[in-house]
Amino acid sequence: MELLHGFDVKMLVSTVALIGFVGLLVRLYRGLVAEPKRLRSLLAKQGITGPPQALLLGNISEIKKAHGRGGNAKAPSSEPPTSHNLAATIFPFFDKWRKQFGDVFVFGLGTTQILYVIKPEAVREITTCTSLDLGKPTYQFKQRGPLLGKGILTSNGASWAHQRKVMAPELYMEKVKGMINLITESSNTLVNLWNIKIDAGKGVADIKIDNDLRSFSGDVISRACFGSSYTKGVQIFDKLRQLQEAMGRKVFGGAVPGMRHLPTKSNREEWALEKEVARLILQLVKERQAAGHEKDLLQMILEGARASDLSQDAADSFIVDNCKNIYLAGYETTATSATWCLMLLASNQEWRERIRAEVLQVCQGRVPDADMLRKMKQLTMVIHESLRLYPPVTIMSREAFKDMKFGDIHVPKSVNVWTSVATIHTDPEIWGPDAYDFKPERFANGITGACKLPYLYMPFGLGPRVCLGQNLAMIELKVVIALIVTNFSFSLSPNYSHRPAQRLVVEPETGVDLLMKKL
Numbered sequence: 001m002e003l004l005h006g007f008d009v010k011m012l013v014s015t016v017a018l019i020g021f022v023g024l025l026v027r028l029y030r031g032l033v034a035e036p037k038r039l040r041s042l043l044a045k046q047g048i049t050g051p052p053q054a055l056l057l058g059n060i061s062e063i064k065k066a067h068g069r070g071g072n073a074k075a076p077s078s079e080p081p082t083s084h085n086l087a088a089t090i091f092p093f094f095d096k097w098r099k100q101f102g103d104v105f106v107f108g109l110g111t112t113q114i115l116y117v118i119k120p121e122a123v124r125e126i127t128t129c130t131s132l133d134l135g136k137p138t139y140q141f142k143q144r145g146p147l148l149g150k151g152i153l154t155s156n157g158a159s160w161a162h163q164r165k166v167m168a169p170e171l172y173m174e175k176v177k178g179m180i181n182l183i184t185e186s187s188n189t190l191v192n193l194w195n196i197k198i199d200a201g202k203g204v205a206d207i208k209i210d211n212d213l214r215s216f217s218g219d220v221i222s223r224a225c226f227g228s229s230y231t232k233g234v235q236i237f238d239k240l241r242q243l244q245e246a247m248g249r250k251v252f253g254g255a256v257p258g259m260r261h262l263p264t265k266s267n268r269e270e271w272a273l274e275k276e277v278a279r280l281i282l283q284l285v286k287e288r289q290a291a292g293h294e295k296d297l298l299q300m301i302l303e304g305a306r307a308s309d310l311s312q313d314a315a316d317s318f319i320v321d322n323c324k325n326i327y328l329a330g331y332e333t334t335a336t337s338a339t340w341c342l343m344l345l346a347s348n349q350e351w352r353e354r355i356r357a358e359v360l361q362v363c364q365g366r367v368p369d370a371d372m373l374r375k376m377k378q379l380t381m382v383i384h385e386s387l388r389l390y391p392p393v394t395i396m397s398r399e400a401f402k403d404m405k406f407g408d409i410h411v412p413k414s415v416n417v418w419t420s421v422a423t424i425h426t427d428p429e430i431w432g433p434d435a436y437d438f439k440p441e442r443f444a445n446g447i448t449g450a451c452k453l454p455y456l457y458m459p460f461g462l463g464p465r466v467c468l469g470q471n472l473a474m475i476e477l478k479v480v481i482a483l484i485v486t487n488f489s490f491s492l493s494p495n496y497s498h499r500p501a502q503r504l505v506v507e508p509e510t511g512v513d514l515l516m517k518k519l
């Protein structure tokens with residue numbers, strides 16, 4: 001009886017395992033073969049084709065071949081940084097496929113079918129579409145779960161609308177104007193740091209600026225987000241940066257079904273960091289609740305969580321995920337934008353001098369305020385041009401949650417739509433034959449004067465999901481660049497190697513090195 005019992009249990013376990021295994025095979029077949037085939041045939045009926053869907057990893061191998069290990073550029077670009085075709089450097093496969101299949105084509109990324117769209121009218125319809133049936137791709141949440149959670153960047157529908165409503169008022173221009181002092185303080189910390197480096201170098205220093213600008217941007221976002229608790233914020237963001245780096249090492253890895261659940265070394269590292277970040281944020285919230293009321297972004301998020309009738313666990317996730325999202329949305333983007341802008345200025349003496357003269361004339365030795373920043377027209381033109389040539393967010397992506405139609409394109413449910421901002425920002429048809437050149441003068445009459453179709457300038461996105469922090473970002477960039485050009489003379493160091501690389505945002509792969517002197 002004992003034996004028979006043991007035999008039954010064994011049989012049962014093997015049967016369950018077999019059923020599970022067959023179920024997994026069926027799911028894999030559906031996700032990787034049957035569903036892509038169905039979607040592709042629907043698209044093919046409209047004349048939309050693309051590179052073939054490989055059986056297992058879609059076109060990841062093609063993408064990796066072009067980008068080297070981890071999705072990064074392999075060799076320094078032979079183009080000068082001030083006349084550069086970014087899209088061709090970071091997305092050579094898109095250029096190749098575009099030539100082969102036209103302005104609308106389909107390709108596979110793991111289990112997801114992606115519709116690449118570069119046709120201006122369709123791009124406009126997609127980016128400005130207000131239907132909640134079009135939203136952020138769900139695979140992004142799966143891929144970047146530990147980093148993003150279900151915060152504003154990845155959520156959709158009513159949950160996204162609630163989060164946006166909660167956070168938007170704290171980032172309106174009127175609120176951001178009140179942050180100029182804290183931004184100036186963070187910029188001065190950076191200026192002091194570089195002064196020390198220059199003194200140590202006896203009057204000239206070769207500085208890799210990337211990490212210093214990250215510290216600046218992290219400092220600003222910590223103060224804006226966490227107010228008086230900002231030193232703790234810095235600690236939290238430090239851990240998040242580690243998490244981001246751990247995840248950045250496997251940009252396309254998350255597209256492989258099931259991989260993120262396996263207890264691999266890198267997954268375990270991610271899980272530990274994710275837990276630690278959540279613990280630190282919730283500890284800070286507890287201290288905040290004990291200490292009383294403050295007016296900052298964290299307070300808005302806390303009130304948003306309280307007002308939404310969530311369970312304790314859901315409210316905790318709401319708080320943790322949105323703090324992480326604000327950090328992710330606002331930290332790296334602003335730091336790399338400042339880095340690229342300084343790289344371009346270091347390569348262009350004329351514009352360096354023009355904006356230095358403008359800042360000196362407008363500020364007259366005073367600390368910049370909102371009115372002065374508004375008057376810095378040339379500086380604004382330089383920042384616009386820098387964001388055109390090196391937009392940190394290079395792909396705008398959406399998912400259709402039901403069958404949808406944009407112009408003459410029918411997008412079947414579950415297909416993702418991608419627009420390459422990097423390609424659109426330098427299309428000679430839109431910007432003219434000098435599209436790849438650094439020419440801030442094109443923005444002399446604003447964005448509408450700079451190109452044929454102004455809605456195609458979208459470093460901050462467009463439509464209902466447009467960047468919430470664009471006012472803050474523009475003010476940060478203006479203040480920090482104004483202070484740098486008026487405190488230092490600088491040029492590109494011979495150590496600089498021009499290697500734009502696609503990570504979470506487009507970064508200079510080996511950093512930007514500047515030769516700096518005090519003025």
Ligand code: HEM
Nearest residue numbers: 152329330333334337393459460461462465467468469473
């Ligand atoms: C130069 C710096 C920045 C750039 C280039 C940038 C760019 C973008 C882009 C392209 C999007 C996505 C738009 C879309 O998918 O349609 C976005 C979304 C967002 N950004 Fe920024 N961003 C910057 C700085 C910031 C800062 C400083 C903050 C906040 C403190 C911020 C907060 C957000 C948020 C919350 C979203 C999500 C909006 C939503 O989904 O409703 N960003 N940003």
